Amino acid sequence: MVNGKSDSRHIKICHVNTTFVYKAGSARRTFRIITALADKGYQVIQVTGRDFLLQEDWNLANIEFICMPSLIKYINPIKDIMALYKLYRLFKNIKPQLVHTHLAKAGILGRLAARMSGVPYIIHTVHGPVFSKNIPFVKRYTYRFLERLCGKFTDYCIFVGQELRNQYIESKVFPVEKTAVIKSECSQFNFTLTDKITQEEIRFIRNKFSYNQDNYLIGYVARLVPSKAQDVAVNILKKLRDKGVNGHLVFIGEAHLREEKRYENILRKLVKKLNLNEYVHFVGYQPNVFHYMKAMDVLISTSKYEGLPNVAVEAGIVKKPLVTFEVCGVAEIIRNNQTGYIIKQGDTENMTEKLIYLARHPEVAKNMGERAYLEVSRLYRNEAMIEKQLLIYESILKK
Numbered sequence: 257m258v259n260g261k262s263d264s265r266h267i268k269i270c271h272v273n274t275t276f277v278y279k280a281g282s283a284r285r286t287f288r289i290i291t292a293l294a295d296k297g298y299q300v301i302q303v304t305g306r307d308f309l310l311q312e313d314w315n316l317a318n319i320e321f322i323c324m325p326s327l328i329k330y331i332n333p334i335k336d337i338m339a340l341y342k343l344y345r346l347f348k349n350i351k352p353q354l355v356h357t358h359l360a361k362a363g364i365l366g367r368l369a370a371r372m373s374g375v376p377y378i379i380h381t382v383h384g385p386v387f388s389k390n391i392p393f394v395k396r397y398t399y400r401f402l403e404r405l406c407g408k409f410t411d412y413c414i415f416v417g418q419e420l421r422n423q424y425i426e427s428k429v430f431p432v433e434k435t436a437v438i439k440s441e442c443s444q445f446n447f448t449l450t451d452k453i454t455q456e457e458i459r460f461i462r463n464k465f466s467y468n469q470d471n472y473l474i475g476y477v478a479r480l481v482p483s484k485a486q487d488v489a490v491n492i493l494k495k496l497r498d499k500g501v502n503g504h505l506v507f508i509g510e511a512h513l514r515e516e517k518r519y520e521n522i523l524r525k526l527v528k529k530l531n532l533n534e535y536v537h538f539v540g541y542q543p544n545v546f547h548y549m550k551a552m553d554v555l556i557s558t559s560k561y562e563g564l565p566n567v568a569v570e571a572g573i574v575k576k577p578l579v580t581f582e583v584c585g586v587a588e589i590i591r592n593n594q595t596g597y598i599i600k601q602g603d604t605e606n607m608t609e610k611l612i613y614l615a616r617h618p619e620v621a622k623n624m625g626e627r628a629y630l631e632v633s634r635l636y637r638n639e640a641m642i643e644k645q646l647l648i649y650e651s652i653l654k655k
Contacts, residue, residue, distance in 0.1 A: 267653060268299040270352040272343065272366035274329045274359050276304035277512045278311040279541045280479065281566050282383045285440050286358055287314060292642045294318035301350060303343070305329065307513050322346070329361060330515050336365065343369035353377060354653065360386040360399065367406040377652050381414045384563035385423060385584050390601065391561065403429045411652055414438050417564030417585035438644045439564065439636065446546065447633065450574050453550045461551035465504050465537050472503045472615045475552035477545060477567045478559065480511040480520045487526055488558040488604060494530050495608045501615050503535065508548050510540045549574040554614050554621060559583055571596065572632030577624035579610050589635070595628035
């Protein structure tokens with residue numbers, strides 16, 4: 257101890273993620289945290305699974321990365337047992353003072369291994385629900401049991417949204433005093449960037465999809481994964497076009513993992529089957545995602561479950577209404593009928609009608625987008641995610 261505070265030079269903190277792909281929001285959030293810890297002088301080790309891709313300009317100078325191929329996102333009993341044993345051996349060897357796990361499966365395996373190997377302190381971040389009612393029954397109850405088990409020896413749990421936190425407290429996974437909500441912040445740079453996007457840049461992007469500027473562009477910003485249910489969005493586009501709306505659906509995002517690429521193939525086959533090849537556009541990951549979002553007329557989400565949907569925040573930044581199925585956390589950002597529409601999960605008819613209404617009343621869509629911008633500015637512009645996170649580490653390590 258130095259002046260009542262832990263000497264960070266002698267404290268080793270290990271983070272564990274199943275995936276660490278820079279295009280994913282959870283990886284970007286984790287990277288900001290571990291770089292802040294490294295800057296404070298902590299010894300930082302980042303354990304990642306098989307799927308691991310860093311951005312070229314990320315500074316890794318003071319962070320040790322360990323890749324563990326058996327640690328994968330999707331359930332595989334043999335690999336999961338291997339990953340648990342390897343994490344246990346790793347923690348026994350490197351002896352971290354604190355292990356911080358992220359995401360569902362890394363959270364279970366990482367915390368079990370940390371407990372087995374005698375790690376003094378364990379923190380977990382919940383990025384999304386693992387026992388939502390929209391998750392298959394067996395998987396849902398298995399994860400809830402495991403979360404309750406691991407919750408008994410988790411010192412602190414961080415949530416990205418208040419509704420998500422309430423779910424875990426009500427399910428008796430964590431007591432309220434061992435939890436906190438820390439939302440992913442939106443930097444001033446993002447707000448400034450979108451304000452500087454010109455009409456010429458918007459026209460250039462719109463022209464990629466059609467020479468007809470009157471086309472109704474619907475943007476879906478997300479990884480191509482089954483939980484995001486992009487296939488439902490394709491079917492909604494079919495309904496729109498059958499009802500006379502000249503809609504085009506733009507998927508901004510890609511499948512990161514090999515398991516997810518199978519879903520992308522299913523999506524493309526569905527598009528072909530419905531004769532929508534000319535009207536559905538797969539543009540992949542876009543570094544300038546806000547430019548693409550700004551060029552859309554409306555944004556949608558047909559996701560089955562979320563923790564706190566980033567797209568709802570990003571829609572506000574680009575002044576676009578979001579039409580979304582009801583998922584955890586969305587009501588914390590979207591004011592229904594004012595800054596967007598929150599539709600009952602799976603109600604494709606209602607979502608179709610809301611999209612038709614906005615297509616035929618562009619002034620309503622514009623006003624919704626303006627109100628969304630004001631709401632997101634109020635909630636997120638000054639969010640200090642890193643500072644709050646560091647305070648939690650310091651309070652635990654002082655023990």
